[in-house]
Amino acid sequence: MEEREVVCPENIRRLPTYSEVRKGILEIGREPVPLSKSVSRKALVKYSTRVERVFRYVENHLLARLREVREVLNIPFYRELASNAVPEGVDLLNTVGRLSGKLKAIRKLYREYRTRVLSSIDRLEAEELYREYVGRVLSVVRRLSRDIELLNSAVDELRKTPCIDFSKPIIAVAGLPQVGKSTLVATISSAKPRSSPFPFTTKEIVLGHIELNGTTVQILDLPGILDRSPEEMNRIERRAFIALTTVAQVIVYLVDPSEDFYYGFESQLNLLKAIHSLVGQKVVVAVNKVDKVSDERLTRVVEALMEVVPGAKVLKISALRKLGLEELLSTLRNFLREARPE
Ligand SMILES: Nc1nc2c(ncn2[C@@H]2O[C@H](COP(=O)(O)OP(=O)(O)OP(=O)(O)O)[C@@H](O)[C@H]2O)c(=O)[nH]1
Ligand SMILES: [Mg+2]
Secondary structure (H helix, E strand, O other): OOOOOOOOHHHOOOOOOHHHHHHHHHHHHHOOOOOOOOOOOHHHHHHHHHHHHHHHHHHHHHHHHHHHHHHHHOOHHHHHHHHOOOOOOOOHHHHHHHHHHHHHHHHHHHHHHHHHHHOOOOHHHHHHHHHHHHHHHHHHHHHOHHHHHHHHHHHHHHHOOOOOOOOOOEEEEEOOOOOOHHHHHHHHOOOOOOOOOOOOOOOOOEEEEEEEOOEEEEEEEOOOOOOOOHHHOOHHHHHHHHHHHHOOOEEEEEEOOOOOOOOOOHHHHHHHHHHHHHHHHHEEEEEOOHHHOOHHHHHHHHHHHHHHOOOOEEEEOEOOOOEOHHHHHHHHHHHHHHHOOO
């Protein structure tokens, strides 16, 4: 595969709101414009320099940032995650297109007013023209407030998303809340996500790395997903759902076999069924917390899981006590080998 630069959503910047732009531009009107003695018609040059500075401000704070956002949104995984943060039906690439189209009008204003300011009769006219220009620029930006706000919600979501290298393998760890996903990812990878006895401890996707087959493999710790339809999922669950369905080559589905597991066993079977029917053979099922249950219960749990997904591999592990992890890693190794034939 061709070497590509990895696009990092963590680094994109928010767009300034209308009032921030207004502040920034008014500031330009107060900043001195140093001019050498030899310059004639100083006032005209001063205002035309400001006309230019205002445009540069728009260029750097809006247009350049919009390009960064567009680059990230061009990647389907990030686009879906970003769409999760804005009202349904909003097409973010359209929003970016519309915004940049409207902002280009400011480039026209810049050209027009630079010429007009430079050909004004006196300082007063130059100053008036400058004010008119600022007013028109700000009015364009003000009309874009809603789109800027929408894109900033998307940017806030994207900035929480790790930087994924799509040319390298991706494993995702999924399951209901509390099954031990973060404990597992913290144990086997470079990531150190927080784990705790409270559901939805993990709210965002966390990226870790492991060396498998001599290559660096990315492993994603996902938020927990409840057993319900995608339409009913909250924003946190949907982050996990998007990762599962769009980027993972292999999914480790973790199960908590304990009698006292808050969400019960059946919900875990149902979610597995749903994931399996969406992604097919890519699922490795691992029963976690084997240290907590009797052998007898464990056997029954494994049997029930195999019935739901015949042919799927069901492993027994304890992420906390570090049991069965070697076998899990070698299973993942094999899966990845099959997923990407050399
Ligand atoms: N006994 C035992 N407890 C475990 C094991 N693995 C995880 N736990 C505990 O299970 C609880 C939940 O662990 P997490 O790793 O936070 O679970 P999670 O699936 O990431 O939970 P969410 O982020 O809320 O979805 C914690 O109290 C862990 O210490 C295990 O193998 N055995
Ligand atoms: Mg977690």
